[in-house]
Amino acid sequence: MKYLFNTAIILLLFTGCGEKDYIVLIHTKYGVMKAILYDNTPKHKANFLKLVKEKKYDSTIFHRVIKDFMVQGGDIESKTYKPEKIGSLIPAEITEEYFHHKGALAAARMGDDVNPKKESSGCQFYIVQGKVFPSEDHIRMDNNKLNNALLKLLQMPEYALQKYNLTNAYQLGYTTKDFSEYEKQMQELIPIVKEKITSDIYITKPFTEAQITAYTTVGGTPHLDREYTVFGKIVEGLSIIDSIALVQTSRGDRPIQDIFIKMTLQEIPKKDFLYLLKK
Numbered sequence: 001m002k003y004l005f006n007t008a009i010i011l012l013l014f015t016g017c018g019e020k021d022y023i024v025l026i027h028t029k030y031g032v033m034k035a036i037l038y039d040n041t042p043k044h045k046a047n048f049l050k051l052v053k054e055k056k057y058d059s060t061i062f063h064r065v066i067k068d069f070m071v072q073g074g075d076i077e078s079k080t081y082k083p084e085k086i087g088s089l090i091p092a093e094i095t096e097e098y099f100h101h102k103g104a105l106a107a108a109r110m111g112d113d114v115n116p117k118k119e120s121s122g123c124q125f126y127i128v129q130g131k132v133f134p135s136e137d138h139i140r141m142d143n144n145k146l147n148n149a150l151l152k153l154l155q156m157p158e159y160a161l162q163k164y165n166l167t168n169a170y171q172l173g174y175t176t177k178d179f180s181e182y183e184k185q186m187q188e189l190i191p192i193v194k195e196k197i198t199s200d201i202y203i204t205k206p207f208t209e210a211q212i213t214a215y216t217t218v219g220g221t222p223h224l225d226r227e228y229t230v231f232g233k234i235v236e237g238l239s240i241i242d243s244i245a246l247v248q249t250s251r252g253d254r255p256i257q258d259i260f261i262k263m264t265l266q267e268i269p270k271k272d273f274l275y276l277l278k279k
Helices: 007-014 042-053 143-154 157-176 180-196 209-215 238-245 270-278
Strands: 020-028 031-037 060-066 070-073 104-107 125-128 230-236 260-269
Touching (some): 031 270, 042 260, 060 260, 070 238, 143 180
Antiparallel strands (some): 020 031, 020 260, 060 070
């Protein structure tokens, strides 16, 4: 029996079979993290791959580390510690599709006051650690609004004890890298803030179901969404972020002992890349 093959189906089956993409291997003393870079942020992807291929990141360090937030590196001048130099800027490629879940790879940038277009650093990046939020209500908390309202509350004489306890809890957390007691006391003060000062302590921007699910399971830093370009994600080695985040830091959140970076590329078939993209 002869079979008639539909040309369109054959083309569909074989389209992309020869295409390749890359996994970025981020080598540290704690192990290797594997990352993929998004096609939908083409300028950031092309720039990052170019820097890796040129070995620009080799022997740089993670120069800013904040537990439960992120680890930042990629400053090509960091061998002599000049984190203020960020290189040429890349136009923002901010999209709602990509957000700051744990393991998100994003571009560092200068603040809105000098960078209203939210353009990205030409070399510096950060990897999100964040934290797991117990509920959607916690995700929507606006830290700036909460802190401003809390300052007003703690200036009231009747809350002098709470101010004293909260200050001690913060100092303890700064020393031990464990802010759990501080966060517990903060949560206990929120109902009082809403009653005595203001209930306007929430982010007004909407969160998708995917964001809410991620932030209440794997964790992240939701307040950064729509503010910075997320251009990739760690697909293997999330625990290495935790190891880096635990190190002792000094002024400017710089680790006391340098954590050096080396990056290499692993070429993979595009179909394997697309599989990792969906994970």
